Amino acid sequence: MPANNSAHRAPIARQDQGADPYAWLQARDTPEVLAYLQAENAYQEALLADQAPLREQLFQEIKGRILETDLSLPSPWGPWLYYTRTTAGDEYPRHYRCPRPADDSNTVDQAQEQLLLDPNALANHGFLSLGTFSISQDHRLLAYSLDTTGDEVYTLYVKDLASGAITELPFEDCDGSMTWANDSQTLFFAELDDTHRPWRLMRHRLGQDGADLVFEEPDGRFFLHCYRASSERQLVLLLNSKTTSEAWVLDAETPQAEFTCLAPRVEGHEYFADHGQLDGQWRWFIRSNQDGINFALFHAPADHVPTRAQWQVLVPHSDTVMLEGLSLNATALSLSLREGGLPIIEVRPQGLAAYRVELPDAAYSLYVQDSLEFSSTRIRLRYESLNRPAQVRQLDLHTGAQHVLKQTPVLGPFEADDYVSQRLWATAGDGTQVPISLVRRRTDLDRPVPLYLYGYGAYGESLDPWFSHARLSLLERGVGFAIAHVRGGGELGEAWYRAGKQEHKQNTFDDFIACAEHLIAEGVTTADRLAISGGSAGGLLIGAVLNQRPELFRAAIAEVPFVDVLNTMLDPELPLTVTEYDEWGNPQEPDVHARIKAYAPYENVKAQAYPALLVVAGYNDSRVQYWEAAKWVARLRTRKTDDNLLLLKTEMGAGHGGMSGRYQGLRDVALEYAFVFGEMGILERGSLASS
Template identity: 75%
Template sequence: MPMPQPPVARIEPGSDPYRWLENRDAPEVLEYLKAENAYLEAELADQAELRERLFQEIKGRIRETDLSLPVPWGPWLYYTRTSAGDEYPRHYRCPRPADGSLKVDESAEQLLLDPNALAGGGYLSLGAFSISPDHAWLAYSLDSSGEEVFRLYVKNLASGEVIPLPFESCDGSLTWANDNRTLFFATLDDTHRPHRLFRYRLGEASAEEVFHEPDGRFFLSCYRSSSERQLLLLLNSKTTSETWVLDAEHPEQAFRCLAPREEGHEYYVDHGCLDGAWAWLIRSNQAGINFALYAALDATPERPYWRELIGHDPQVMLEDVSLNRDAIVLSLREQGLPIIEVRAAGQAPARVKLPDATYSLYVQDNLEFDSPVIRLRYESLNRPAQIRQLDLASGEQKVLKETPVEGPFNADAYESRRIWATAPDGTQVPISLVARREVLAAGRPAPLYLYGYGAYGSSLDPWFSHARLSLLERGFVFAIAHVRGGGELGEAWYRAGKLEHKHNTFDDFIACAEQLIAAGYTTPQRLAISGGSAGGLLIGAVLNQRPELFAAAIAEVPFVDVLNTMLNPELPLTVTEYDEWGNPSDPVVYQRIKGYAPYENVRAQAYPAILVVAGYNDSRVQYWEAAKWVARLRASKTDSNLLLLKTDLDAGHAGMSGRYQAYRDAALEYAFLFKVLGIE
């Protein structure tokens, strides 16, 4: 049987020989992408049975029919239910039990929304799902292409009537005022940036524009305060923010500004209670990069009236603040780990105690403002996600729900560790890893899957994965490189991996790989690396710099054509990204980005096996970044290792929308790794 031949992309003269792939919907472009998809299937044809087995294996660990933990609000419990065979959960509510329990009364439940019926077998993403304060209306938004452009709908929950709203280019947000008739929503500009806020009253044919943000660096968003008494309009870039507020009881009035924007000043506002009185709480970096907490009286929220509640700490990042009538809950980050600290009225501050050394933890739901409890989401590399109820007064924790793992599973059969790598400049870089205990105890090199991101200050806290068990059960080690550019060690960690310091992100990842090899966890012949979006840029950069370190790489929706993208301000997100990568109209910045951009730095050398995944409708990272990169790699590389491109023609940045399709995507990636690493 003849070996499948890879597609060869046409080369045009000029500095960007594959720019023709940017001609969206052109027949020759679609033909090329489909040819790449066909080549992938041909190369992996001998793994069809394995892929199906992996899919069934992953699906077999998922409880296909399950009920979410109900959320009590007013007279109702709100919850979702997944059913076997359905791609999406259905949304329900039932009357709230008088005994305060969370027991669902199926005989009295009301189906609010069924995305399965709305999807019709195609792509569907639910944006807003917003119940009016009187529980009479549901406002929701749907994206049916993956482009993150939404249509808006309002449903009368008494009659079941659905009213499509006649507005175009919406970002999907929908925020109710307290009159239960007024909705605020945002629209997108030509670069896909939320830039205009509109006020709409039920029953009217048009909406009134109430705010326009002309600066292309700033995104606009509107949301309700914790107290439910205020509406907040946030305008923020990567480095600067500004907040306007409006009494939720009087949505016809104008928003007022708390603190006019000042370059470099980030502040985030909420409204709640302090010492029994209504007050504003403001998280601001005006005193230091790790943020401090300020308060202001209800009547005077403007910046001159802010007073410090919790000062800046150079060792502890104040990431977020959650408000309850009787407590302030701080989300902190210290020594690379998330910490929840409760400051209840009349009590000393208390930190939440947890069972694992490395983990993910955040406030999932404040519930009602008057509730004596909040909910935390907790998980680790070897422990499935738990929703824990935290009593704010006593500090008592109770596990309300743990994500089930069907079939044989024992969290203690796996061991998680935190180790450190030393970057070239001496910086200590944390690595989280997990494997079966006997794999680590053997002390022999194993196949290892190393994941990285390192951008925007996002923290890659350890998370549990049902699919990942298929790797661990086959002797893999899974590791996360917490490189600079992320937020794991605070704001300084983020700043040390952006703009002129971006090279640190790549150096850190390479140092992590070298440490895992030196410590005997793996070898270059058994090391696979992976990253998505900005993490795909990381993968592309380190492949150019040190290809011999790795046996395989997976890049999902990879931001690899960074120089050309940043040179085109007409593309979605480019202008606001200048604060992250720099503006290449500056010659110094141009040379800096050109020095690491994966697409520009492909050269004639041997590369490991590579699988690249793109979404044709992706508005964040255009499909052609992956296509151009693969075309240049194929024309330049000197090896015969697999190079595969999969373009999901009906998906966006997040991939296909259904849960079963996500399992199939994971099965494809794992089968690719088993093939190139020689794992039976």
Template identity: 75%
Template sequence: MPHAPIARQASSTDLYAWLEQRDDAEVLTHLRAENAYLEAELAEQGPLREQLFEEIKGRIRETDLSLPSPWGPWLYYQRTTAGDEYPRHYRCPRPTDGALSVDPAQEQLLLDPNALADGGFIALGAFTISPDHSLLAYSLDTSGDEIYHLFVKDLTSGAITTLPFDDCDGSLTWANDNQTLFFAELDDAHRPHKLYRHTLGQDGAELVFEEADGRFFLHCYRSSSERQLILLLSSKTTSESWVLDAATPQGAFRCLAPREDDHEYDVDHGQLDGQWAWLIRSNQSGINFALYAASEAQPERQHWRELIAHDPQVMLEGLSLNADAYVLSLREAGLPIIQVHPHGLPSYRVQLPDAAYSLSVQDTLEFASPLIRLRYEALNRPAQIRQLELASGAQQVLKETPVLGPFDADAYVSQRLWASAADGTQIPISLVAKREVLGQPAPLYLYGYGAYGESLDPWFSHARLSLLERGFVFAIAHVRGGGELGEAWYRAGKLEHKANSFSDFIACAEHLIASGYTRPQQLAISGGSAGGLLIGAVLNQRPELFAAAIAEVPFVDVLNTMQNPDLPLTVTEYDEWGDPHDPEVYARIKSYAPYENVRAQAYPAILAVAGYNDSRVQYWEAAKWVAKLRASKTDNHLLLLKTDLDAGHGGMSGRYQALKDVALEYSFLLKVLASAP
């Protein structure tokens, strides 16, 4: 039998703080020992892991062409090829008849990440073509730490220029002169805090803006009209926008509305009633946001006029603009809604076939286009790209992600359930299973997140079919702290209300058990990042409810992290978790922090996954948590830690490596649940 690595305990109050010494020989030895222990414990699962990998890969069309996007004289698209980890980026001349068919004989290879990776880690940040289509600006992260190098490629000659700037966040924004690029620099806390302006062919760059407040990130982007540049400064609760005519990039940005605590707004530029105008999404009249408009000449706050009033039942999540319409992304009763406002015509909502689904505006195409593209998927329905005619509402499915081999969406049942929280709040659950599985307790994989107002809308997964075909049920707990039911839902699961996220998740688990979908001996739970905090907290509170848990890059050492302002992102997170330098906040975080609350009790089988180069959730959070669990727990269940030594927050970068990671997690679950009584 392999022996689990036992981490030594230091004499400090934090017994495993020594694991925070990055690149220390003892730390690396311990992490490698944990990896070796995992492989030894799962060695008998090797054939199953390989079977799962081949099974999942076999459902994916390995050689495929993305849906081409028309822009100017070109069609832009990506092509994936069997055996390659990354898609290649291409363009070809745009057919004069408006078709989307590509001509391989005339196509031009723009970028090949496979060649750039050369077998190592690589992540593509920006990929942006100059307005005249002559240049490509792109950025690359080669370690997983989310620090990028910047490049410009001449698409006529093929010459590549490396821009001489360090500590970049990866963003690149063109001005309309095709010579000026704006980019952001990271501070020591990994926060984009400075905006620079660089003119091609010149040395250095000019500092345009510096954000001194550690809670605020800056981000520069082009407006939908392509006529304006927008600089957004935002914390978790407050924002401020500055704008600049894209034709005069050497000018000064102007502020639309100076920051005011708890006022969040974002802006876009387009046309309204035949005139150039600003459209502003703001929460100044209510937490679910309203829509305002202002003339191009007078965008300041005192000139805003209301277009769409605040609705306490409907969240205004986003805004998309075309020359002839504006499109609102709404959320009502836990579901995403697309509402179209064609100029001069009645507004309408996009109609869709499923009861629970994911829906978003994927691409507004060119500003003058009468069409936009929507991305639509459900737990049992692969992602579709739907073309929407803005004036009429007519839809056309342009592409559906293929599932190779036997697959019938109707063989799976997708449901929306509701669990009752302790305070009576109804918590939505999205669920999918094969028809014949429902009606009796089955292995169930319950996923959760519940932070930052992010919504876990139902999504399709090729890999998940391997569990569903083995009799699993898959469910998502839409707990408070997420954004599924609007801003109030988010606020009810953050700061002093964070405990609601944990009790909601437990209520969902209890509801699924009480309703006969599963039993505690068959219930596996999973979450990543802030969702890993959720998993760690509920494991401490109700370990007997679960048979297995997977925590990916888990934010489990929240109290120590939030007390260290030198770590990336800590100060910006005060609005989400609170500042533990306040004694009341300290006590509150300490009451639920997973690492702090590990105690002598039986825990289910646990797999924790970390990325050594992760700049968001440091690798040592999982390592310290596992070390404390191993020293404290009273059971003999599996406790495994996998640290990807060459990866960051998102894991390994290639598509095949990602499938191998999923196969590892699934084999762990199948091993654990196979022994359930």
């Protein structure tokens, strides 16, 4: 049960006059703000102090399931195998390579391996995020980037792999991307503007001072990104907003030349370019929505920059199947499709019949993890489900034969068949059928169980079912886990995404509520045993449904929650605001202002009872500023009418993704699970106290 908070006084934030009484919390680094955040952290620690033994138990049991010393599946490239190795006690994997075996196997020769990068030494026990890790085409140099604060601003480095000499490049405000040209001397990288948007592409030649400006994108809605095409023969500069894109291309052999526009931007036209071969001829492959919202695939000649009139349909648009992406090899292309809410890989070998990859589960996650070398006739797929650990499967593109190369181990007692993975469908108020992925113990199918329900629902992102070592600590204690695949995500195609954005955003919240009601009505759980969770835009989802239907839930977790959405979207000087107009709308427009204000969690906190709530923020978060969570919690403290826990934890040395390092990540999960168990009265594995 919840800890007794009578002996501890919750911090009460000062309220100023004006429309936003807690706006003063946005004054970063001021003594008053730091004191308030530290007081909230101390309060959270005090009220959850009695859970410390449970947190440690959870940490140890989760860690005990993970093979702490392990080797990644090596990737062959040229004369080398590249791979990582994790070692017990280390927060980060080390990066290695060894000579490629003559038999083309994946066998690592430790006697000849070279250590390329050790992030553990670079982190020095602080925050560390490795951005780019990119080997030059001649395999002599390593380009990598590091973020040491969590603010997603990176420092760029180049390492000579023969001598070990490291050069820090003298550039600031970098997004961390680094792309090699084929001369192995020229690097392209992106710079951030004042709103944290990649907006300039720069070109740097090793050994020379400074960098040349290659491209500048003035439209604040557009992000800039440079990448190598599958063929390794072309560089692609992609400019894209939430609704429109434009690609510029450059021969990778001539990095000093100018990029050429593949197709000028037209509002609403999204297209994504790659370069490869079709029937032995070099072609451009273009995934475009010009024929319909679910995208079609076109090809065009590559001996010159083609016009849109020269695009020829290769895979036509479908009203029922979403074309999400493609992977190119010299003699086959692999389509990433989505149909009926599930991911599908369709392979089209040149000169042979197309086929779809067959898989054993009804609900799962599947994607092309590694297309290997362009000349390869094999690719690697990553496959997992809620009750099945991730597998890396090798697929022979020509025959369709699959071979499991590696399965993520689960140490200790574990049987996938002890748990049942299901796909359910809830009915929203407007009649829409909303999918739910659910996993629970086989022995719990005939009775209500405590349930952890997760949601996101934004940007067209798909939450395909995934396996989690940590989640077994829920399942072993009789807690089920479910994902609500609400509108705003991409699970059922582009139309599903569009039905949960802009003026349709309320559908996201209605869908989540419908999923919760369905799970209760079907006897899967009860309202007093239902915990919900979401992060970032999923935190907005959690905040909104807590305001609208608080009685449905026992507890909630909101991680880096986007809850001050109206004030954030009204401030174009904040990072990423302008680029978000296509997702949420521009509240400078009166109708959009009213629409956002109607659901924004911060504005809609009411004098009502709320479930127990744990809110986690990152002080260095550049995507969702720390003050969104702090202001929301401050307002909840003064308006809610219950005595349930309301806790704010601000990670003072972390960003949007939380603390870095695998062990710290496990401790964060242990904190959240212990909070949920405390609210549910769950004492030990398989044991429930009366709630």
